Amino acid sequence: MALTLDNDWGRFEFQAQRMEPADAQRTPMIAVTIQHAEATEVLKARALQSAPLSVVQKKVCSLRLCGRSQREIAAELGVMPNTVVDHVRKIYRKLDAHSIDDLRTKLLQG
Numbered sequence: 699m700a701l702t703l704d705n706d707w708g709r710f711e712f713q714a715q716r717m718e719p720a721d722a723q724r725t726p727m728i729a730v731t732i733q734h735a736e737a738t739e740v741l742k743a744r745a746l747q748s749a750p751l752s753v754v755q756k757k758v759c760s761l762r763l764c765g766r767s768q769r770e771i772a773a774e775l776g777v778m779p780n781t782v783v784d785h786v787r788k789i790y791r792k793l794d795a796h797s798i799d800d801l802r803t804k805l806l807q808g
Contacts, residue, residue, distance in 0.1 A: 700713045700714075706737060707737060708737040709735045709737075710733070714729070715728065742805065755788060755789050759801070762789075768782045793805070
């Protein structure tokens with residue numbers, strides 16, 4: 699029997715399996731396995747917290763990982779688009795990333 703729950707704390711997978719007793723005089727037992735996978739937002743926040751980036755670079759990085767364009771980020775932060783481009787270049791250089799997918803992989807998988 700299996701059950702999967704997704705919530706703000708991540709994904710929880712529960713599995714139950716009946717264990718037959720070694721002899722007839724013992725009571726059968728149930729083994730329960732619980733696996734937890736952290737929510738992507740929690741992983742991202744943890745990874746960004748320890749990343750060697752400035753506060754502004756962490757904000758830009760977070761917004762890029764959420765799918766925001768550089769123009770959208772510039773508007774949200776009240777800066778020029780070229781400033782965001784510069785931040786993104788520095789983020790990629792510091793984290794040795796070459797694309798947004800590469801950046802996501804490096805941050806979320808360590």
